[in-house]
Amino acid sequence: MGALDIQITDMAGAYIEHSIVITNFVAIVRNQLKNSLCKVFPDNVQYRWKVDGEEKGVIPDATINCQIEAKRGNYFINAPRFVMEVLSESTEKYDRTTKKEIYQGQDIDEYWIVDWKRKKIEIYTLDYENERPKYFIFKEITEQNKEELKIVHFPNIKIDFDDLFDGIGYN
Secondary structure (H helix, E strand, O other), X not given: OOOOEEOOOOOOOOOHHHHHHHHHHHHHHHHHOOOOOOEEEOXXXXXXXXXXXXXXXXXXXXXXXXXXXXXXXXXXXXXXXXXXXXXXXXXXXXXXXXXXXXXXXXXXXXXEEXXXXXXXXXXXXXXXXXXXXXXXXXXXXXXXXXXXXXXXXXXXXXXXXXXXXXXXXXX
């Protein structure tokens, strides 16, 4: 087995609110997937894929995976259908660049970037440009259009904007 390329990012500066959003998302989605082949996972699940000939490991903040049997030990080898990253000061650049590129290269249908400080959700969907997978912004959700919040590739799952950000105090 070759060397595994996992980038460790300093999360010491992460805020409690980062975890609150992840916990809220998982709690909202879990019961709605109860009788489904798909499951929602929080940020303690690792995925490993071949990227440019090297095995890369990533730990997304939340995923929806519909092939939960595709695992080796304690990590998945398949791509989930949905990934959410909640921004932290220490990870924002990595989430917006390297991780986003890895996810689109794995043909992950939908990618959310959640900014809890601004109460904003960027929803990206996967399409192709010159036969290469690429994310395109589908919609930005804020307080002004919060009723439009939905998981594009799981239209039966209902996500309430206020529930997603519940427990976060804004001053």
